[in-house]
Amino acid sequence: MEPDLLLDLVLALALFWVSWRVLAVPELFGAVVLFIVFGLLMALAFARLAAPDIALAEAAIGAGVTGALLLDAVGHLERRRRHDTDRLGDGR
Amino acid sequence: MHASVQIRAAATFLSGALGVVLIAAVLQLPRDAAGLTRLVDDELTRAGVTHAVTAVLLDFRAYDTFLEIGVLLLAALGSLAIRRTVDLRDIVPIAVPGPVLAVMTRVVVPIMVLTGGYLLWLGTHAPGGAFQAGAVIAAAAILALLAGRRSITALGPRAFPALLASGFITFQAVAWFLLIGGRRLLDYPPAIAGELIVVIELAVTVAVAVGLAGLFAAAHPRDDD
Numbered sequence: 001m002e003p004d005l006l007l008d009l010v011l012a013l014a015l016f017w018v019s020w021r022v023l024a025v026p027e028l029f030g031a032v033v034l035f036i037v038f039g040l041l042m043a044l045a046f047a048r049l050a051a052p053d054i055a056l057a058e059a060a061i062g063a064g065v066t067g068a069l070l071l072d073a074v075g076h077l078e079r080r081r082r083h084d085t086d087r088l089g090d091g092r
Numbered sequence: 093m094h095a096s097v098q099i100r101a102a103a104t105f106l107s108g109a110l111g112v113v114l115i116a117a118v119l120q121l122p123r124d125a126a127g128l129t130r131l132v133d134d135e136l137t138r139a140g141v142t143h144a145v146t147a148v149l150l151d152f153r154a155y156d157t158f159l160e161i162g163v164l165l166l167a168a169l170g171s172l173a174i175r176r177t178v179d180l181r182d183i184v185p186i187a188v189p190g191p192v193l194a195v196m197t198r199v200v201v202p203i204m205v206l207t208g209g210y211l212l213w214l215g216t217h218a219p220g221g222a223f224q225a226g227a228v229i230a231a232a233a234i235l236a237l238l239a240g241r242r243s244i245t246a247l248g249p250r251a252f253p254a255l256l257a258s259g260f261i262t263f264q265a266v267a268w269f270l271l272i273g274g275r276r277l278l279d280y281p282p283a284i285a286g287e288l289i290v291v292i293e294l295a296v297t298v299a300v301a302v303g304l305a306g307l308f309a310a311a312h313p314r315d316d317d
Contacts, residue, residue, distance in 0.1 A: 052219035053145045053219045053220075053221065053224070055219075056211070056219060056220065056224040057223055057224050057227065060224055060227035060228050060231060061223075061227045061304075064227065064228075064231045065227060065230055065231055065234065065304050065308070068231070068234050068235075068238070068308065069307070069308055072238075072308070
């Protein structure tokens with residue numbers, strides 16, 4: 001088998017697998033990390049499709065900025081949850 | 093938390109149907125379609141830049157990019173409106189970074205800004221351009237914010253919205269300038285097309301960088317919220 005074809009096959013399968021894991025993973029933090037991985041793999045796929053412009057945009061916006069926003073949101077959700085449990089604890 | 097069986101079945105059916113339609117659509121694409129590639133290649137000599145993608149984005153279909161940067165401006169303004177302030181000092185929290193993050197930020201952020209500038213310059217003749225450059229610089233700003241460096245707050249309540257709108261305003265200024273000069277909207281005169289595109293790209297880079305970083309800063313509630 002040609003190495004190029006092998007790489008493309010692995011990439012395509014990895015994309016399907018990672019996108020399934022993003023939806024299936026129970027905790028949010030893992031899902032966000034997998035989403036970033038998905039973005040980077042997608043950038044590789046665009047590069048393989050000879051679309052370097054889209055690959056750059058996908059890596060920077062899809063994986064980078066969106067990933068940072070989602071991680072930040074997860075951090076705030078967790079902090080709020082901890083805050084709420086603390087308050088409940090004080091009330092008793 | 094757990095969706096009912098009916099909802100799951102409906103979601104599976106809908107996404108499966110969408111998948112079948114998408115696959116059918118891809119299979120129906122003509123095999124040897126060059127699309128508009130030939131047309132773009134023929135017209136490329138009349139564009140101000142030599143890279144086909146940048147020529148399409150900022151010359152042939154500049155109107156699309158013009159509206160796109162307007163959409164980004166609206167999105168950033170929308171999220172700032174929820175925070176009810178454009179003064180970044182009001183919304184950016186003080187984070188307490190670990191030592192590794194602090195040192196890494198000091199090393200990586202300047203390199204990212206440099207990379208952004210390089211991508212902007214590269215866009216005129218190779219893959220790159222304003223959106224990618226802006227995104228990389230925005231990522232640098234976000235990293236700095238996360239590491240507790242509040243340098244973005246140096247942009248006061250006047251400078252921040254001004255930079256946010258700079259891409260849209262510059263695009264519009266060029267459009268008006270050309271309309272008054274008797275040309276059609278964003279129909280650059282070939283002699284200065286390259287210069288106009290670089291001016292627009294520079295402003296769009298700044299607007300994209302400030303816009304994306306602003307979205308992040310505005311999505312960042314203070315801890316006492």
